[in-house]
Amino acid sequence: xxxxxxxxxxxxxxxxxxxxRLVLEKPGLALAGAWDRRAELHGLDLGRVIGIERDLGxxxxxxxxFVIAECRPRxxxxxxxSRLDEAAPQILTLLQHGVHxxxxxxxxxxxxxxxxxxxxxxxxxxxxxxxxxxGTGINPGFVLDRLIITLTGVCADIRSITARRVNDLxxxxxxxxxxxxxxxxxxxxxEGVADGSVVGxxxxxxSIHLIADAVGWEVERIEERREPIIARVRRETPRITVExxxxxxxxxxxxxxxxxxxxxxxxxxxQVLPSAEGIExxxxxxxxxxxxxxxxxxxxxxxxxxxxALAVNTIPVILTAPPGLHTLTDLPAPAAMxxxxxxxxxxxxx
Amino acid sequence: xxxxxxxxxxxxxxxxxxxxRLVLEKPGLALAGAWDRRAELHGLDLGRVIGIERDLGxxxxxxxxFVIAECRPRxxxxxxxSRLDEAAPQILTLLQHGVHxxxxxxxxxxxxxxxxxxxxxxxxxxxxxxxxxxGTGINPGFVLDRLIITLTGVCADIRSITARRVNDLxxxxxxxxxxxxxxxxxxxxxEGVADGSVVGxxxxxxSIHLIADAVGWEVERIEERREPIIARVRRETPRITVExxxxxxxxxxxxxxxxxxxxxxxxxxxQVLPSAEGIExxxxxxxxxxxxxxxxxxxxxxxxxxxxALAVNTIPVILTAPPGLHTLTDLPAPAAMxxxxxxxxxxxxx
Numbered sequence: 001x002x003x004x005x006x007x008x009x010x011x012x013x014x015x016x017x018x019x020x021r022l023v024l025e026k027p028g029l030a031l032a033g034a035w036d037r038r039a040e041l042h043g044l045d046l047g048r049v050i051g052i053e054r055d056l057g058x059x060x061x062x063x064x065x066f067v068i069a070e071c072r073p074r075x076x077x078x079x080x081x082s083r084l085d086e087a088a089p090q091i092l093t094l095l096q097h098g099v100h101x102x103x104x105x106x107x108x109x110x111x112x113x114x115x116x117x118x119x120x121x122x123x124x125x126x127x128x129x130x131x132x133x134x135g136t137g138i139n140p141g142f143v144l145d146r147l148i149i150t151l152t153g154v155c156a157d158i159r160s161i162t163a164r165r166v167n168d169l170x171x172x173x174x175x176x177x178x179x180x181x182x183x184x185x186x187x188x189x190x191e192g193v194a195d196g197s198v199v200g201x202x203x204x205x206x207s208i209h210l211i212a213d214a215v216g217w218e219v220e221r222i223e224e225r226r227e228p229i230i231a232r233v234r235r236e237t238p239r240i241t242v243e244x245x246x247x248x249x250x251x252x253x254x255x256x257x258x259x260x261x262x263x264x265x266x267x268x269x270x271q272v273l274p275s276a277e278g279i280e281x282x283x284x285x286x287x288x289x290x291x292x293x294x295x296x297x298x299x300x301x302x303x304x305x306x307x308x309a310l311a312v313n314t315i316p317v318i319l320t321a322p323p324g325l326h327t328l329t330d331l332p333a334p335a336a337m338x339x340x341x342x343x344x345x346x347x348x349x350x
Numbered sequence: 351x352x353x354x355x356x357x358x359x360x361x362x363x364x365x366x367x368x369x370x371r372l373v374l375e376k377p378g379l380a381l382a383g384a385w386d387r388r389a390e391l392h393g394l395d396l397g398r399v400i401g402i403e404r405d406l407g408x409x410x411x412x413x414x415x416f417v418i419a420e421c422r423p424r425x426x427x428x429x430x431x432s433r434l435d436e437a438a439p440q441i442l443t444l445l446q447h448g449v450h451x452x453x454x455x456x457x458x459x460x461x462x463x464x465x466x467x468x469x470x471x472x473x474x475x476x477x478x479x480x481x482x483x484x485g486t487g488i489n490p491g492f493v494l495d496r497l498i499i500t501l502t503g504v505c506a507d508i509r510s511i512t513a514r515r516v517n518d519l520x521x522x523x524x525x526x527x528x529x530x531x532x533x534x535x536x537x538x539x540x541e542g543v544a545d546g547s548v549v550g551x552x553x554x555x556x557s558i559h560l561i562a563d564a565v566g567w568e569v570e571r572i573e574e575r576r577e578p579i580i581a582r583v584r585r586e587t588p589r590i591t592v593e594x595x596x597x598x599x600x601x602x603x604x605x606x607x608x609x610x611x612x613x614x615x616x617x618x619x620x621q622v623l624p625s626a627e628g629i630e631x632x633x634x635x636x637x638x639x640x641x642x643x644x645x646x647x648x649x650x651x652x653x654x655x656x657x658x659a660l661a662v663n664t665i666p667v668i669l670t671a672p673p674g675l676h677t678l679t680d681l682p683a684p685a686a687m688x689x690x691x692x693x694x695x696x697x698x699x700x
Contacts, residue, residue, distance in 0.1 A: 022506050150500050152686035153663050154656035156372050216689020291652045297645040305641045306504035313503050332682055336502035339566020
């Protein structure tokens with residue numbers, strides 16, 4: 001067996017901890033180090049932080065450059081934030097030190113459109129250091145973009161694309177609840193949308209640009225809407241209770257126009273306990289074209305587990321990618337990494 | 351706009367003709383030439399052969415090397431056959447002349463396992479000429495492999511994969527009907543399976559090896575079964591009538607074992623008019639693992655249109671692939687090519 005690939009994890013929140021545990025399970029990978037911004041975690045043993053009840057001999061580091069020098073990772077998984085401006089300094093430091101980077105920051109799914117200058121900087125730096133960097137995740141990164149793009153491959157022509165993801169926020173913590181406006185009155189919800197505290201889903205422009213770029217469509221504008229999902233019955237979870245008349249979550253939609261026509265419709269209501277009102281969670285994609293393509297599944301592909309798996313499964317893809325900044329459309333799809341080192345082939349067939 | 355990419359089409363059966371018509375529709379592509387084995391087509395204008403009722407000034411050629419020299423294609427789509435031994439001489443000639451090759455021959459989806467020597471020969475030749483070659487198609491190539499592999503990306507672990515494709519053979523001609531045993535008595539069907547005249551689906555080993563290689567599973571054996579689908583009612587189409595008690599088609603299944611466990615189950619009943627007995631056509635994939643993933647769609651993604659589209663949509667992918675023989679797991683997914691030359695980017699982002 002080849003030597004295990006040393007992996008550095010940035011971020012020890014719910015995602016980062018799950019990713020670290022998954023790296024530990026994979027025979028071809030070695031958990032080499034961890035970094036977090038939060039001072040209260042610095043110096044703690046990573047095993048305790050990720051909840052495995054044994055020491056790993058790896059402490060959570062405070063200084064990223066020092067952590068890199070100490071653990072010499074080949075690849076880092078960055079799981080600290082959603083926004084590109086927060087993620088960029090970490091990513092640039094990793095690239096500077098010749099470390100491949102997989103980011104689950106939503107805005108890293110397609111930074112070329114929102115931040116072309118930063119994207120160019122990452123690309124140039126990655127190329128100069130001979131490493132690759134890309135964003136991934138369940139959404140953006142999979143359900144509302146990669147899966148759609150993959151399905152378009154069977155189409156000779158397409159008139160429109162509509163995709164819907166209905167999920168249940170119940171497992172999430174207070175920051176997610178606040179960002180989705182859970183428990184707010186309709187008025188407070190609308191004020192929250194106006195002042196930016198009710199965010200809804202982060203990633204619609206990314207998914208739309210990924211799809212449009214993949215099929216060669218010029219999108220002239222994107223319209224996003226955020227509406228409260230008003231509970232008609234009491235929705236109670238161990239973490240939160242939503243009374244009738246309050247927002248159970250956010251119905252966030254995005255429509256992309258081309259030549260005045262709505263060509264991409266993405267619909268993503270996020271709420272607690274949709275089942276309380278008989279609403280089934282699930283993912284569905286409908287392409288109207290030649291031929292029509294429809295695919296759906298219920299329940300939805302779980303966001304947390306799915307993102308952790310995608311991040312780790314992208315390791316063999318990023319290690320064999322050409323140097324530079326990539327989007328998922330440039331790269332082969334990551335597959336489940338079940339075979340240990342064998343899955344980490346660094347040469348193509350045959 | 352960059353110059354259109356000259357495309358050569360091999361084969362002018364149902365698939366080759368549809369592919370040629372699609373190439374004509376795409377602004378970034380130029381239909382440059384056509385070749386067919388059948389002497390009765392040689393010298394005919396391709397426009398008439400593919401049924402567009404106007405001359406294209408391209409005649410169907412008899413000598414492949416001569417056709418290549420004359421039309422100087424950058425890429426060829428090979429749509430003449432299912433089997434690798436038939437396809438190989440054409441593919442090797444194309445590679446020899448520095449032409450990229452996309453093949454819809456089922457066995458080209460994964461030639462490394464069935465014909466490692468031939469695969470090696472293609473790979474070495476393609477590398478020496480600086481061109482790429484790969485197989486594609488709806489099945490193998492998409493529903494029972496690429497789509498499954500893509501979905502495994504969200505999984506941390508997988509216990510088993512089951513996928514089913516139920517289609518309707520009604521649009522197909524007599525050779526497909528014979529290969530599926532349509533209209534045979536149960537006894538004649540079983541004799542046909544024994545003597546090789548009832549073939550069922552071509553491509554199960556290819557799909558299984560693609561999946562297993564992608565996730566890093568060692569498959570120890572594959573069991574294929576071909577059973578007659580006995581009509582209980584009369585099934586009548588303009589082309590064929592199946593009486594009750596006769597075979598309406600072939601229930602072909604393949605099971606792959608790993609450590610004695612059935613880990614991949616592919617189920618593909620092909621028959622005429624399943625609707626006559628209330629059977630819905632469709633595609634479905636179920637992954638049992640962490641997390642479970644289920645996705646399905648009805649009706650099935652149409653095989654003919656889907657394969658033609660995949661072949662043409664693979665052109666930008668093959669033109670930017672590293673030289674050599676590829677399987678779909680090595681390459682980015684082809685997306686619908688809707689934007690003309692823009693879809694034919696030859697450089698990555700940004």
